[in-house]
Amino acid sequence: MHHAVIHLHGTTVRLVSSEDATTTAATGEASTESQDLSKPGPIVPELKELYWGGGSFVVFALLMRVVLYPKLKKGMKARYEGIRTAHESADAERASARAEVADYEQQLAGIKSEAARKVDVARAAVEAERADAIAKLNARLGEQRAAAKAEVEAARAAAQSQIRDAVSDVAGRAGELATGKRPSADVLNRVVNEVMAK
Amino acid sequence: MEAVSRLIMQATETGAADATAAKKANAAIGAGFAYGIAAIGPGIGIGYLVGKSVEAMARQPESAGMVRTTMFLGIAFTEALALIGFVVFILIGL
C-alpha cells in the first residue's frame, strides 16, 4: 500500500504510487460533509457574506467620508500650510540675510578701498621722503667727492711743480756740467715741459 | 477531445464502470481546455501591451507615470477575458 492520505475539511487527498493504483483509497470521511461541500456553487454569492461584507464596507465608506478622511486631510493641509509658511519665512529670512551680506560686502569694499588709498598715500609719502634722502645723500657725496678731487688735484699740482722744479734743477745742473754754462730758464722750462708732457 | 473522452470512458468502464465518473472526467478535460485556450489571447495581448509600454517609458521616461497608469488599465481590460475563462474552468471543472 503505497499511498498517502491527507484529510482536509473532510475530503481526502490521495497520493498513490503506480504499483497499487487499483487499491481503493479511503473516501469514507468525505461523506459526512459532502452535501455541505457541493451545495453552494463556487461563484454563487452567499447571503451572509453579502450583507456582512457589504455592511462593513458601507459603514467604512461612510466613516471615511464623514470622520476619518476629513480629519486626516485637515491635519495634512495644516501641516502643508505650516510647511509652506515656514518655507516662505525661511525664504524671506534668506533674502534679508542675503541683503545683509550684500550690505556688509559693500561696506567691506568701501573700507578696503579706503585702506588701499591710505596705504597708497603713505607709500607715496615714504617714497618722496626716500627720494629726498637719497638726493641729499647724493649731494653730500658729490660735495665730498668734489672736495676730495680738488684736494687730490692740488696735491698733484704741487707734486708736479715740485717734480718740475727738481727736474729743471737737475737738468740745469746737468746742462751746466755738460756745456759749462747754465741754460736759460726759458729753455729749461720748455724742455722740462716737453719731457713731462710725454 | 473526442478520442480522449472515449479513452476515459473505456478506462472507467473497465474500472469502476461509473457513468458519473466519466462525465466528471469529460468535464475536467473540458475545463482544462477552456482555461488553456482562454489564456492564449490575453497572454499575447498582455505581453504586447507591456512590451509597448516599456518601449514608450524607455523613450520618454518623463511620461512614465501616465504610461504606467494606462498600461494597468489596458492590462485590466485584457486580463478580464482570461479571467472569464478561469471562471468557466471553475464552474465546469471543480
Place this chain on the structure above:
Amino acid sequence: MLAAFEFPKINAILRWKDLFSSFNKISLIAVAAALIGTIVFLLAGRKNANEAPKGVRNLAEATVEFVEDGIVMQTMGEKGLGWTPFLLSLFVFIYLCNVPGIIPILQMPATARMAIPMFLSLIVWVVYNGVGFKHQGLGYIGHTIWPPGVPAALKPLVGVIEFISNIIVRPFSLTVRLFANMLAGHILLVTFALLTEALVKAETKVYMLKPMAILPFFMLVFLTAFEVLVAFLQAYIFTILTAVYISGAMEGHGDHDHDDAHAAASH
C-alpha cells in the same frame, strides 16, 4: 511515479465551518478589514499633525497621497478630488480583504468569494450612473449609448454595443476581475501547499520522492510573495477603474478614451 493527486472539492478550500449560523470566515475578514481600516485612520487622525508623520499616520497619509496622486489625479484631475474618500475607502477595504489570502491561519482572501466583489461593483455601478445623471441629466443616456461622432447608420449597432459595455459588462468585469484573480491566487497556493504536504507524507518506497517536496515548497514561497503584489494590484485596478468610470460619467463621452468598448465587443 506519481499516479494520482486528487484535488479537494473547491468548497473545501474556500469555506470554513460557519462561526455562527449567519457569520462565517469571509464575514469575519470583511468586518475585520473595515475595523482595521477605521482604527488605522482614526489613530492617524489623532496623532499630532504638525510634526513629521511617522508610524500609523505616515501609513495613512501615504495611502491618501497614493490615492490622490496615483489614482484621482491620473484619471479625473482636480475636479475628482472630492471622490477621494470613496475611492480611498474602496482601495483600503479591498486591499485589507485581499491580504488575508497570505496571512497564516486566515489564508483566505475575502474577495475570492463572489459576495464582496459583486457588492462593491454594484455600488460602483450605482455611483457612476448616479454621477452621470447628476452631471448630464437625461442626456447621460444618450451620451452613454452613442459616443459623439457616430454616423446615424451605425447608431443602432453602436447603441447596443455601448449599452452592453457600459451598463452590463462594466460591473460584471469589475466583479469577475477581482474575484477570479483572488480565487486563482488562492487555488494556486492551495495546490502547491497540498503538493508539498502530499510529497512529505507520501508512504512510498521511492526514497527520492520525499526530498522533492522542496520544489513545490519553493514555488509556494514564491507564489506567496507574488500574491502580496496581486493583492495590492487588484485593489489598485478596481479603484482606478472606478475612478475612470466616474470621470467618464462626469464629462460624457468626450476626450476620454479609457473605455472597455473593445473588451465588450469581443465578449
